[in-house]
Amino acid sequence: MTSAARKTQPIATFFHVHLVSDSTGETLNAMLKATASQFAAAKPLEHIYALIRSRAQMEKTLAEIEASPGLVLYTVINPELRRLLEIRCSELQTPAISVLDPLLHAFTDYLGLETTLRAGAQHELNDAYFKRIGALDYTLSHDDGQMTWDLETADVVLVGVSRTSKTPTCMYLANRGIKAANIPLVPTSEPPPELFTLRKPLVIGLVASPERLSQIRESRLGGLNAGDAVEDYSDLDLIRQEVLRAKRLCTKYRWPMIDVTRKSVEETAAAILTKLSARQNQ
Incomplete structure (x- = not known):
């Protein structure tokens, strides 16, 4: 300096x-x-x-x-x-x-x-308290694509490529009593078929700029030396393709998207809560 x-x-x-x-x-x-x-x-x-x-x-x-x-x-x-x-x-x-x-x-x-x-x-140990505890339990058991057969019972399902803060956002929502699940969008496989037939949950796509995702992924990998798979994980061109694929998927199924590039977890959760509230008041 x-x-x-x-x-x-x-x-x-x-x-x-x-x-x-x-x-x-x-x-x-x-x-x-x-x-x-x-x-x-x-x-x-x-x-x-x-x-x-x-x-x-x-x-x-x-x-x-x-x-x-x-x-x-x-x-x-x-x-x-x-x-x-x-x-x-x-x-x-x-x-x-x-x-x-x-x-x-x-x-x-x-x-x-x-x-x-x-x-x-x-x-107090009232209904709201037990609802929050139930939401935390649900979110933990439905993290990162787990128990996809039970997604219909969620309040919100977040989809997105790696490092778009899906898990921490779900945990924040769970602390507010929201049953949140998340599904990773990975380039090597298709999303679970259950995702496309959901009626009750609000499905939301989390997206971010490829440049920011590349920085986050490189930082996470640090000095790891695991070959081409690691290099592909943070490769900017491949990330651009991932993000484009994710956006096209959200557009196809009319899932709202939230750009988390410059948002904190709290800000992303607030945007999700606003969308949930608007949907409930329709």
């Missing part, structure tokens, strides 16, 4: 962030990441305090906040514990933000209903 480049590169600013939750803290963690990502030069040092449901636990948490002052984000339902946290943070002149309050107030005003005030309500 040149000295000029070093001068223009922002110096990272490290700061403490305390995530205080009476549940698992997943909500706080997600909101912190979404917010901190908008500040490239800011690097949060996370302190996580999960399942804080007693005064003794809160007192210990406050002692750690005092030892490393910084932002405090919290989701605490118990009024006594909330008050204790807010008063002590005020004394320490430390910003304390209840991240769910604006949403809860908006829901209350719109629905005309009071909140239930249950800590960790989103993690």
Whole structure:
């Protein structure tokens, strides 16, 4: 790196962030990441305090906040514990933000209903929880072309050439309660015949630029020396043929396509969820 480049590169600013939750803290963690990502030069040092449901636990948490002052984000339902946290943070002149309050107030005003005030309500062992566990089990057993005879029970089936993030996208969807299967499109064989007779699942093709796929495949292979098969796997011209074949297949069967070249797994999954929602609302 040149000295000029070093001068223009922002110096990272490290700061403490305390995530205080009476549940698992997943909500706080997600909101912190979404917010901190908008500040490239800011690097949060996370302190996580999960399942804080007693005064003794809160007192210990406050002692750690005092030892490393910084932002405090919290989701605490118990009024006594909330008050204790807010008063002590005020004394320490430390910003304390209840991240769910604006949403809860908006829901209350719109629905005309009071909140239930249950800590960790989103993690109860209810139907939604078991649906998510069932979706994860289904996705694991239908990964990479497995159990094609059972594809009709899927919510979505992803098809695509190698390294289009089919498996991680399916796992992300499963965590949202979506039963997702995936079928690899390989140049040496035809897709399973069951794929072409599906009625219930939404079949979606994942595509990417051949140049990007070639880079990813070369990186994955690293220093392996397995002969022509390996060279063919990352050969740009052959990949172009693979991608073209995949696009023609999707066009023939009118399967929607998503270009994942510049998309994260989360962005690809969001696009799939949008398509699923639109289909269900037809």
